[in-house]
Amino acid sequence: MASDTNPYETFRTQVADAADALGVDGGTVDRLTRPDRVLETHISVEMDDGSVETFEAYRSQFNDARGPYKGGVRYHPQVTRDEVKALSGWMVYKCAAVNIPFGGGKGGIAFNPAEYSDSELERITRSYAEAIRPVIGVDRDIPAPDVNTGQREMNWIKDTYETLENTIEPGVVTGKAIDSGGSRGRVEATGRSVMLTSREAFEHLDMEMEGATVAVQGYGNAGSVAAKLIDDLGATIVAVSDSSGAIYDPDGLDAREVKSHKDETGQVVGYPEASEELTNEELLTMDVDLLVPAALENAIDRNLAERVQADVIVEAANGPLTNGADEVFAGRETRVFPDILANAGGVTVSYFEWVQNRQRFYWTESRVNDELEPIIVEAFDTLVDAYDTNDVDTYREAMYTVALERVARAATEGGIWP
């Protein structure tokens, strides 16, 4: 994998840039950019036809200086050791950016879940839960959903863990269905923080959200909710996409209707009210006020960045820009608001879910949303302060300086053992 598209290299550069700005010593940076451990395992599962298939699976535990390892589980053919290392590292700095008491972890299985039946997926998920059981726990490492996993998979992981441990411990995983101990507002939380970050960014830049043109790449959980809530702010969602392609309407797409169409047909392409179909590349290079990449990492590399025309980019996905793209945008002042802030609503409401599970006391959806908003707004304000005070070139670097200071302080205060 080229270093510009290796997400772990992207992550290490992002932290190193912030460390330079803060004057953090090399030994500390090295310590804070390597995972504590990575579990690499192979799970063998019986298929519906009686055959046995073996899958490559991971759980990376990056750093727990600020609290238990925390992060999602991804099902995707492109899952690799370096990808889960990067994703778990981003979780450390994301939790620190919004100041919640978690460290960072991430896991995944390298396969395409669309090719398997529901009963096969259940056996794959339960085998994975059994494989990671020795290293997870409510105060140790708490998985959550990520790409191609959701409430159903989290319920299976919880049930497997509780059965094997002979306990009731719903807080061992977050992102569960409500009746299995999930939190109200969790499904919408990531898109909600993308909306809040976009709103704050526009206000900070003296730009009007009313009538602003918006393109969203990736119309899954994060992207579709972000589109709906940004639409509610009065913006015009002119284009959205998924892996089937992109749809466009200069007068605005109805974000909710597009979601219903995708729920029914499995894709955004074919939505009858759209005026045109585009490629994903055309969507990413459209002349819009706001671009929200909400699919996977490396969506925009250096070459594509040269052609991106959006004024503001708010990252819903983790790591959608390569370091090369970041350099292009910094050079011409395209404003990029980073993933570790913009999509942190997901892990913040996961934190609320974990708190509710431990208290055995459940909040209303409006309480969840009311508790989330000030956390994101305060993190945004610390980003702006750091941008104004620290020797940084980008909003990403600014957010990393805030997060790195917090992580480094916790790690240093704990000292080195033995």
Ligand code: NAD
């Ligand atoms: P999802 O599986 O619900 O949606 C992903 C969407 O991206 C799908 O619609 C898929 O078709 C589309 N897609 C995939 N490849 C694409 C491509 N090349 N071009 C355009 N679209 C493409 O996943 P999600 O949970 O919404 O996660 C999306 C991103 O947000 C990931 O980077 C994830 O790590 C990040 N994220 C998600 C959460 C969460 O709570 N769901 C929290 C934090 C970060």
